[in-house]
Amino acid sequence: MKQSTAIKIATGVAAAAIGGLFLYSRATRPPVINPTVPQPAKPVDLARYAGTWFELARHENKFQKGLDAVTAEYTLEDGGKVAIVNSGIRAGENERVAAEGHAIVADEETGAKLKVSFFGPLYTGDYWVLDHGDNYDWSIVGEPSGRYLWVLSREPRPAPATLQALLDHVEALGYDRWALRITRQD
Known part of the structure; x- marks a missing residue:
């Protein structure tokens, strides 16, 4: 029972950490300066x-x-x-x-x-x-x-x-x- 609780807590902490990193990365991105990005105009060599x-x-x-x-x-x-x-x-x-x-x-x-x-x-x-x-x-x-x-x-x-x-x-x-x-x- 104790091991199961420890696993649940560890899983919850890991999920919270990953979620926090995701939210941090989303919050620190620059704002959108073009909501309709065009496709590339021509091929690239x-x-x-x-x-x-x-x-x-x-x-x-x-x-x-x-x-x-x-x-x-x-x-x-x-x-x-x-x-x-x-x-x-x-x-x-x-x-x-x-x-x-x-x-x-x-x-x-x-x-x-x-x-x-x-x-x-x-x-x-x-x-x-x-x-x-x-x-x-x-x-x-x-x-x-x-x-x-x-x-x-x-x-x-x-x-x-x-x-x-x-x-x-x-x-x-x-x-x-x-x-x-x-x-x-x-």
């Missing part, structure tokens, strides 16, 4: 997408909070995986912090939808290349919940007219561009 991207703007999120000089490096691996190294410098610090992850193509037809993981196989997130330049010189990346958005460029500081055109394009895709944080690329 991952060989051309690979390389270094500089973040121009993002919808601020807890895992990048306070980061500037943000870059994303994509490398094709055997078996169709993509290695990812995202890095940046936190305000007031001189040291670059990095997060390493992997992605797999979730939409073989277009290559524009990927599943990414930075925390092992138990947690994957969506990564949709919503649009990109014909020469792969810029990219707008989101995901289906409308909570995350990144504006990327091959140049750390493109011409002001280019940045303005990208922000206008973000708005045309249905996002609140004023919710974006401009990333300093010093």
